[in-house]
Amino acid sequence: xxxxxxxxxxxxxxxxxxxxxxxxxxxxxxxxxxxxxxxxxxxxxxxxxxxxxxxxxxxxxxxxxxxxxxxxxxxxxxxxxxxxxxxxxxxxxxxxxxxxxxxxxxxxxxxxxxxxxxxxxxxxxxxxxxxxxxxxxxxxxxxxxxxxxxxxxxxxxxxxxxxxxxxxxxxxxxxxxxxxxxxxxxxxxxxxxxxxxxxxxxxxxxxxxxxxxxxxxxxxxxxxxxxxxxxxxxxxxxxxxxxxxxxxxxxxxx
Amino acid sequence: xxxxxxxxxxxxxxxxxxxxxxxxxxxxxxxxxxxxxxxxxxxxxxxxxxxxxxxxxxxxxxxxxxxxxxxxxxxxxxxxxxxxxxxxxxxxxxxxxxxxxxxxxxxxxxxxxxxxxxxxxxxxxxxxxxxxxxxxxxxxxxxxxxxxxxxxxxxxxxxxxxxxxxxxxxxxxxxxxxxxxxxxxxxxxxxxxxxxxxxxxxxxxxxxxxxxxxxxxxxxxxxxxxxxxxxxxxxxxxxxxxxxxxxxxxxxxxxxxxxxxxxxxxxxxxxxxxxxxxxxxxxxxxxxxxxxxxxxxxxxxxxxxxxxxxxxxxxxxxxxxxxxxxxxxxxxxxxxxxxxxxxxxxxxxxxxxxxxxxxxxxxxxxxxxxxxxxxxxxxxxxxxxxxxxxxxxxx
Numbered sequence: 001x002x003x004x005x006x007x008x009x010x011x012x013x014x015x016x017x018x019x020x021x022x023x024x025x026x027x028x029x030x031x032x033x034x035x036x037x038x039x040x041x042x043x044x045x046x047x048x049x050x051x052x053x054x055x056x057x058x059x060x061x062x063x064x065x066x067x068x069x070x071x072x073x074x075x076x077x078x079x080x081x082x083x084x085x086x087x088x089x090x091x092x093x094x095x096x097x098x099x100x101x102x103x104x105x106x107x108x109x110x111x112x113x114x115x116x117x118x119x120x121x122x123x124x125x126x127x128x129x130x131x132x133x134x135x136x137x138x139x140x141x142x143x144x145x146x147x148x149x150x151x152x153x154x155x156x157x158x159x160x161x162x163x164x165x166x167x168x169x170x171x172x173x174x175x176x177x178x179x180x181x182x183x184x185x186x187x188x189x190x191x192x193x194x195x196x197x198x199x200x201x202x203x204x205x206x207x208x209x210x211x212x213x214x215x216x217x218x219x220x221x222x223x224x225x226x227x228x229x230x231x232x233x234x235x236x237x238x239x240x241x242x243x244x245x246x247x248x249x250x251x252x253x254x
Numbered sequence: 255x256x257x258x259x260x261x262x263x264x265x266x267x268x269x270x271x272x273x274x275x276x277x278x279x280x281x282x283x284x285x286x287x288x289x290x291x292x293x294x295x296x297x298x299x300x301x302x303x304x305x306x307x308x309x310x311x312x313x314x315x316x317x318x319x320x321x322x323x324x325x326x327x328x329x330x331x332x333x334x335x336x337x338x339x340x341x342x343x344x345x346x347x348x349x350x351x352x353x354x355x356x357x358x359x360x361x362x363x364x365x366x367x368x369x370x371x372x373x374x375x376x377x378x379x380x381x382x383x384x385x386x387x388x389x390x391x392x393x394x395x396x397x398x399x400x401x402x403x404x405x406x407x408x409x410x411x412x413x414x415x416x417x418x419x420x421x422x423x424x425x426x427x428x429x430x431x432x433x434x435x436x437x438x439x440x441x442x443x444x445x446x447x448x449x450x451x452x453x454x455x456x457x458x459x460x461x462x463x464x465x466x467x468x469x470x471x472x473x474x475x476x477x478x479x480x481x482x483x484x485x486x487x488x489x490x491x492x493x494x495x496x497x498x499x500x501x502x503x504x505x506x507x508x509x510x511x512x513x514x515x516x517x518x519x520x521x522x523x524x525x526x527x528x529x530x531x532x533x534x535x536x537x538x539x540x541x542x543x544x545x546x547x548x549x550x551x552x553x554x555x556x557x558x559x560x561x562x563x564x565x566x567x568x569x570x571x572x573x574x575x576x577x578x579x580x581x582x583x584x585x586x587x588x589x590x591x592x593x594x595x596x597x598x599x600x601x602x603x604x605x606x607x608x609x610x611x612x613x614x615x616x617x618x619x620x621x622x623x624x625x626x627x628x629x630x631x632x633x634x635x636x637x638x639x640x641x642x643x644x645x646x647x648x649x
Contacts, residue, residue, distance in 0.1 A: 150296070151296045163429050164427075164430060165300040166295070167418030167420075170423050181430070185431075186492030187493075188491070190492075191492060191493065192494035192495045197417075201412075
């Protein structure tokens with residue numbers, strides 16, 4: 001199934017719109033989506049429209065679109081985007097989809113509804129699902145793909161590039177990287193040289209933690225004693241001190 | 255003030271071209287590279303221009319402070335914006351950096367000693383890449399140089415953004431395949447005999463089986479020039495630096511043994527092919543008036559082989575190393591200080607080579623037809639050839 005816009009490239013993005021209860025499917029290729037973004041006032045926070053992550057573009061482009069439509073028609077819910085799907089490969093056309101649905105209906109032993117079957121046949125594998133919007137009008141669910149909180153790249157982007165965006169990515173995608181390392185490296189844990197300054201800092205941290213724990217222990221002991229001997233004024237002071245000490249967080253600072 | 259001129263920052267003969275190290279008949283140079291990043295910033299390919307500039311600024315600041323204690327003596331700090339494309343290209347010719355590094359326009363740079371033995375690439379794939387480049391096989395010495403510089407830089411960066419390091423993955427790098435130690439140990443091997451006898455593929459497979467890889471002459475993804483291949487480690491995580499160095503070095507020694515075995519086979523088993531190639535190479539270099547870089551490199555490589563197996567005499571290894579770099583298109587233009595069209599370059603290349611090649615004499619061993627050579631194939635013309643040469647050269 002080719003792109004509805006240019007009719008040349010295979011469509012990889014499916015946007016389902018429900019207007020007045022009537023569902024229409026818009027199939028676009030990546031190039032057309034990016035072109036639309038470039039033509040519109042694409043917010044440049046994710047970089048150039050030709051390079052920004054695709055799902056960012058789609059989210060910005062079509063959610064904005066829907067909001068504007070709503071505002072103009074002054075009838076919330078009249079126009080809404082239900083779902084946006086990304087596929088690794090081409091999407092089947094409506095006819096193909098219908099065929100698939102028929103087939104699925106025939107072999108419908110899995111207990112899935114027609115809708116679910118259609119969804120499954122559409123996506124093949126749900127790992128192709130990156131983003132979708134909530135069916136409540138005006139509301140938007142979180143993007144499913146996990147992002148690095150620092151550089152906002154996704155695992156898919158990292159894998160495609162073969163490069164992480166920042167040091168934080170290693171923390172964000174540590175599970176996935178673990179698997180990769182297991183495959184390509186000798187072992188998954190670093191054994192070589194380490195920054196000595198970091199070591200020093202770590203030792204200092206451990207020392208501080210130990211000191212805090214020790215102090216807490218001591219204060220607790222004194223509190224127990226004070227309570228046992230019914231020295232309540234002192235006990236109240238000790239309790240305050242304990243509260244302060246235990247709320248002290250000894251942590252590494254960035 | 256005269257505009258900055260890149261060649262003036264470096265000695266014409268780099269450290270790696272000189273005498274030193276072991277296994278010099280096959281190993282040209284040893285390189286150790288450490289990849290380091292600053293925790294505060296995103297990796298260069300993803301960072302904003304401001305971040306890239308901040309990284310370079312800090313790197314230069316750090317190097318001004320710690321260059322001497324880190325062993326980067328008389329450090330040259332070279333922001334790439336100041337140099338033309340060809341000047342930057344000449345850094346690749348000298349095996350100092352990569353294409354990806356010089357192609358980027360903004361905030362890239364290099365700091366290096368004048369003999370280019372120790373250098374820091376700034377904003378290449380990683381924020382900092384410390385590398386040392388020494389002659390012959392001496393990975394341990396190369397490592398201790400970068401190790402010392404790494405210690406010095408780390409002290410600075412600990413209070414200026416921190417070095418990206420995790421307990422689990424070690425030093426964090428842009429490409430996860432470099433994470434861990436961030437080390438890449440490479441050995442430049444000259445392996446023409448394996449090529450002539452068609453056993454180079456077997457050697458490559460063998461290296462791969464050892465978890466090492468044979469790359470092109472100018473690093474990852476480059477072509478092989480003059481039978482020069484870089485053996486380097488692939489594993490960076492799970493082994494410590496010394497294990498990696500040891501594995502790479504012992505594999506390099508094995509490959510040297512393979513190459514030597516094939517070199518020993520050349521006069522006998524592959525006599526015709528080898529003599530043909532060497533003879534043609536010598537003839538081309540001696541009498542050509544226009545020569546492209548690739549052809550010249552191949553010929554120099556074969557002539558070097560002829561020297562190593564006693565078929566020719568006249569040039570030392572250092573001269574071969576120098577010529578391999580000096581004939582490169584970018585280097586040639588940079589040394590002439592102007593843009594030169596390809597046709598003129600080809601002519602200048604010959605002018606550069608001729609006086610050196612004139613010193614080369616083919617030895618008796620080259621003319622000797624051993625073992626199964628047909629007897630009628632002992633023409634006197636070959637004997638006379640060396641005596642003819644000086645006369646022709648006079649013009």
